[in-house]
Amino acid sequence: MTAGITVLDRLLEVSELFQSDMARAFDGTSLTTARVRVLWDLVAAGPSTQHALAERLEVSPRNITGLVDALESGGYVTRTPHPTDRRSIIVSLEASAEQMMRQMQADHAALSADLLGAVDPADREALVRGVDAIAGRLRELVAAHREASA
Amino acid sequence: MTAGITVLDRLLEVSELFQSDMARAFDGTSLTTARVRVLWDLVAAGPSTQHALAERLEVSPRNITGLVDALESGGYVTRTPHPTDRRSIIVSLEASAEQMMRQMQADHAALSADLLGAVDPADREALVRGVDAIAGRLRELVAAHREASA
DNA sequence: AGGTAACAATGTAGTACCATCACTATCATG
DNA sequence: CATGATAGTGATGGTACTACATTGTTACCT
Numbered sequence: 001m002t003a004g005i006t007v008l009d010r011l012l013e014v015s016e017l018f019q020s021d022m023a024r025a026f027d028g029t030s031l032t033t034a035r036v037r038v039l040w041d042l043v044a045a046g047p048s049t050q051h052a053l054a055e056r057l058e059v060s061p062r063n064i065t066g067l068v069d070a071l072e073s074g075g076y077v078t079r080t081p082h083p084t085d086r087r088s089i090i091v092s093l094e095a096s097a098e099q100m101m102r103q104m105q106a107d108h109a110a111l112s113a114d115l116l117g118a119v120d121p122a123d124r125e126a127l128v129r130g131v132d133a134i135a136g137r138l139r140e141l142v143a144a145h146r147e148a149s150a
Numbered sequence: 151m152t153a154g155i156t157v158l159d160r161l162l163e164v165s166e167l168f169q170s171d172m173a174r175a176f177d178g179t180s181l182t183t184a185r186v187r188v189l190w191d192l193v194a195a196g197p198s199t200q201h202a203l204a205e206r207l208e209v210s211p212r213n214i215t216g217l218v219d220a221l222e223s224g225g226y227v228t229r230t231p232h233p234t235d236r237r238s239i240i241v242s243l244e245a246s247a248e249q250m251m252r253q254m255q256a257d258h259a260a261l262s263a264d265l266l267g268a269v270d271p272a273d274r275e276a277l278v279r280g281v282d283a284i285a286g287r288l289r290e291l292v293a294a295h296r297e298a299s300a
Numbered sequence: 301a302g303g304t305a306a307c308a309a310t311g312t313a314g315t316a317c318c319a320t321c322a323c324t325a326t327c328a329t330g
Numbered sequence: 331c332a333t334g335a336t337a338g339t340g341a342t343g344g345t346a347c348t349a350c351a352t353t354g355t356t357a358c359c360t
Contacts, residue, residue: 008168008262010281015165017288018158021295034317051337063318065339070316087326087337111291112158118287123276130269130277131160137268138167141261145171184346201308213347215310220345237308237355 011134030074036104038067039076039093043101047092049082071097161284180224186254188217189226189243193251197242199232226250 023033041056042048050068054061068091071077076097082088093101119127173183191206192198200218204211218241221227226247232238243251269277 007266007278007281008258010285011161012165012168014281014285014288015162017285017292018162021292024295024299027299032316049337059317060319061338062320062340066317082337085327085337089338108158114291115284115287116157118283119280120276120283123280123283126270126273126276127280128157130273130280131157131164133268133270133273134265135160135164135167137265138164141264142167142171145174149174149177182345199308209346210348211309212311212349216346232308235308235356239309 007134030070031076035067035071035076038064038071038091039097039101042077042091042093043098043105047090049088049090051088053091076100157284180220181226185217185221185224185226188214188221188241189247189251192227192241192243193248193255197230197240199238199240201238203241 019033022036026032026036037057038053041053045052045056048056050064051061053068054064057064068077068079072079076094077091078094080090080092082090116124169183172186176182176186187207188203191203195202195206198206200214201211203218204214207214218227218229222229226244227241228244230240230242232240266274
């Protein structure tokens with residue numbers, strides 16, 4: 001019972017700590033969590049229209065305009081016209097930003113490994129299974145909520 | 151290796167899902183995540199000065215003024231003068247808000263139990279130990295980062 | 301006591317994120 | 331070719347946060 005509370009609380013604590021640490025890393029740059037989310041998506045999906053970004057990140061197209069504005073003036077991305085559809089704009093990562101994201105990905109992996117290293121080896125498999133189970137169950141619950149309120 | 155990445159990513163996913171679900175629950179009210187954080191703290195700490203709230207929540211005093219403004223006009227808290235220090239203002243939960251927070255706490259516990267219920271019983275203890283270990287290690291790392299940049 | 305420094309809260313001003321609505325330019329289809 | 335959908339953006343507004351300046355109050359120090 002108390003353990004149940006503790007697990008969820010610890011999970012939330014972990015992500016809070018992680019996010020505040022990320023944010024601190026961006027100090028001095030024009031990067032923010034929301035902007036990096038855009039970069040991250042571009043790494044995964046490749047050059048995209050703003051509309052596609054908006055859909056994948058689940059924010060309004062209008063918001064993407066602002067985020068890309070900031071990233072563009074920071075030199076992280078470029079806007080190029082779509083080859084066939086003149087309404088669309090293709091957002092691409094600048095080479096330096098792609099390099100930076102690769103580094104960030106490596107850091108992320110290293111951190112993951114570090115954190116997992118703090119776990120008793122005998123507990124690791126159960127931990128992974130447990131976290132997966134929790135994530136899966138939570139996805140179910142959220143989906144059910146969305147249904148209900150739709 | 152891949153598992154290491156997956157664990158951290160899953161943890162982050164869990165807290166994202168959780169937070170978006172929380173936010174949806176506040177639809178239609180004047181409550182938001184930041185404001186509920188204030189209420190939550192008042193439940194745990196009892197009536198407090200705004201200064202104390204700012205310190206515990208690690209935000210600027212000015213920000214607390216705005217949050218308490220919103221909570222006050224929503225009828226969730228009341229401002230009363232400090233008995234001895236006329237500079238200070240004491241923020242207290244309204245009875246209805248205290249009731250609501252008790253409910254929220256119960257829901258939180260129920261959700262925790264539900265999520266833990268999705269985990270194979272044989273994995274639960276290891277999961278709790280593992281998450282604790284990760285949280286502890288992450289606390290260390292963040293503290294070290296703060297030191298380094300201070 | 302009298303002056304000064306620290307303190308609590310708030311006004312002002314500014315950044316960032318996010319949303320909706322209205323509008324323009326451009327497809328795409330009947 | 332007209333009509334309706336689509337892609338992006340301007341305008342506007344709410345929330346969350348910050349730093350700086352200001353006001354009233356307290357506490358300390360000589």
